[in-house]
Amino acid sequence: MKYKTLQMILKAKKSQRNYEIDIEEFFRLIRNEFGLELHSEFKVFEEGEVNLHILTEDSSKKYVICVFRPDKPISELQIDLDTLNYIIDQQFPTPRLYKTIEKKLYSKYRSYPFSIFEFIDGHTPEYSESTFINIGKSLAELHTLSESREFKNLNLRSAGLYNNGKRVDSIVSFINNNLRRLRDYCEDKTFHIIQKIPKNLHGIEFHKCSEGYIHSDVVFHNLKQMSDGKVYFLDFDDWGTDRFILDWVLPICYECTNFNSKKRSESLKFNIKLLQAYLKGYLSIRKIKINEIEKFWDACKLRIIDFIGWMIWHIIYDKNQKNSKIIDHWNLLCFLEKNYKDYLIKQMMDLNQ
Helix, strand or coil, X not given: CCCECCCCEEEEEECCEEEEEEHHHHHHHHHHHXXXXXXXXXXXXXXXXXXXXXXXXXXXXEEEEEECXXXXXXHHHHHHHXXXXXXXXXCCCCCCEEXXXXXXXXXXXXXXXXXXXXXXXXXXXXXXXXXXXXXXXXXXXXXXXXXXXXXXXXCCCECCCCHHHHHHHHHHHHHHHCHHHHHHHXXXXXXXXXXXXXXXXXXXXXXXXXXXXXXXXXXXXXXXXXXXXXEEECCCCCCEEEEHHHHHXXXXXXXXXXXXXXXXXXXXXXXXXXXXXXXXXXXXXXXXXXXXXXXXXXXXXXXXXXXXXXXXXXXXXXXXXXXXXXXXXXXHHHHHHHHCHHHHHHHHXXXXX
């Protein structure tokens, strides 16, 4: 990403939404609202499906400006920012949120609400046991924190991952209602995978599993590690209340395997030592209930299929071909089920004692 100069109109598109910002006018507003004298250079992060992220700096530090989608309700944004500010106050490792001169957590440029965050100048986490212990501990601390009386007094929204079964129903109905178009848009192999999804989701429920505040997207592209080993959690766009199990299974599926780090030509592998380190860290802070462990495989299935569901949505509405990615995620599900399903459940039972 190259730095861009101040004198320009920034135009970007994120998930069917268009952003258009006069940067000089925008930075002038930030100076008046936040008291920050930003330099004239900036750059735009390509990451993120919905919100626009701009990296800039003043004479002493760097900042990330998060420009939220223009149709995001202010009441929902306020809840999100209040919750984030609370966990920051509790020393959870996530970037600092800057307030305006009037102590507000956001401001508004034209129709775009935006907030300013500390820039974490770290690197992608290392695939080491110490790193996975730290990630497990921090995630368990977040879950434990959300069970406190103070946290429960916050007005939290649903993360929408399970949402008392509504997410499962919506994936199944979306596929069934669009089978004819999917048949036309997809390659044969991809379409056959999509046809299997409703059956694989049948009977999945987590009604008895503990719930609270979750990050919902704990994978390495949403984490930054500092030189001292500390890991920061970024991108809380999908956070909210839901079952804890849906949060803590995701790093097991995607980071204890080499799914996100392997080259296309490499076969899938599972790193048992990283799994044990991650569980050791999590379980040192919070124990997992037996009924949650019994639902472990269903949680893995839902998380992987949820990603596939997102890709199916893009095939229908963006006419965006994601055939190979659907196949890759399905192969991950089959790999884990065939080789590690029973082993993983046993490991959690043993370590949880």
